[in-house]
Amino acid sequence: MHLRVDYDKCTKSGECYYNHPDLFKPGEDGFPAVLQPDVPAELEWEARGAAEVCPVQAIIVSSGGSTTEKA
């Protein structure tokens, strides 16, 4: 599973790094840095949760090897 942030949409709400500190941390500028762009299996549930909790749907998870993206 691959994880990335669409920084054009990101509003720096912080939901991702507050709720899922194993996957994101706040940068100096307030934008989230992705700690694990290749998500280990045990964190896939968290990654999907992060994609859901982002108020502006700026977190994108996609299955490895697939061309379909889930926003």
Place this chain on the structure above:
Amino acid sequence: MTTARDAAIDPREFDSAGFQRNPFPLYQRLRDHHPLYHDRFHNRWVISRYDDLVAVFQDNVRFDRAVYKPDGPFAFGKRHVFGPNILEYGNGARHNWLRNIVANQFVGQKLNDFLPVIEQIARELIDTFSASAAADLAKGFAGGEVELVSQFSNQFPVRVISNMLGLPRADEDRFVGWYQALIAGLGFGGEHFARGIAARDEMWAYLDPIIDARTAHPGEDLVSRIVTAELRGQRLSRLEVKGFVALLLAAGGDTTDKAIANMWYHMLYTRPDQFTAVRQDPELWSNVFTEMMRFDPVVHTQGRHTTCEVELHGDVIPERASVTLYLGAGNRDERVFKGPDTFDLFRSDLHMGRELRSGRYGDGTAGHLGFGMGQHFCMGYAMARQEAVIACQRLQAAMPNARPKYATHEGITAPSIDSGGFRAPRELWILFDVS
């Protein structure tokens, strides 16, 4: 000019009826002369300036919110009206896990998916009072009238949250009754507390078969998510599940209902001149929500306890001290908000629109502190905002020429600000035209 009275604060003022009606003068004195106030009478320390509150919110190590830790200042409590307040215990990984069980239902796409249900519940409630207004008109009243608190706002958010919990719609009235008793039990003592406990116990007995059913056949509702959530193979105990449900009902019900009443109060009494603009552009109800949350938020206080000595404003808060954070005072800090005691939908120093949990607005505006900030930011903030704005827009559409029935009003008050009493008008009579 600073007088002796300005300088000295009698801590019994916090218990006075005057403070509950209007805390703002005392807040001013705290901010001006006692930014860190040691309240020996109530055995706590009090912080009131905006920047200090933000610093505390961002310092979860030295200012801990955990209440039910074995070594925290309070023992694990069935004594509390909600039972163990699930989200207040632990910090770090367990706290995050608990929030994450439900957090993504209240923000983002899942919330968007739920908006039609919110709209429908608002419509149903409005139809109830609109129908009676039409019937009253038939009996010869000059126009429609509604008491907004009992006929709408006390009913609306609790029905929304009980929907999300997946509770049978036929039982909604029972939930309204229970949660109102729970809230009274929180805000008052004595017999109200006893009734709150009794209501809680009735509600928990009601939930037992539902918890059994959802454990056996989980669905997509919040109760199912709570009962099936696992951390390292461990699920929540039945008591913890019930505590969680009680918390969601109270946090999701009582606060939002008061927000709606406060928004209408300000439009009818505080700034009827600005209500004109809102009538012409109902999108401005979003500004009404935001400025209400700054000017006089539903929740005025949050609590922390120190985990070590903390130096602030030339004094030292000892370790394991109780600290009261007056959000309502920070929101009126003239260091951040110009003309802070004026309710103004168009102020340029307040960030309007959806709040950011991080508080990092970065556009020259500041956020209100009504939802807190950071780690323990209100989990329901996006849903509260949507519910309140949708409800107010539907109400406005259903109440042409809405105006106050009474020329004066006792104002916004709380049973007890320091005991978690939430602020709102006790009733709000509104007249409107019926065609």
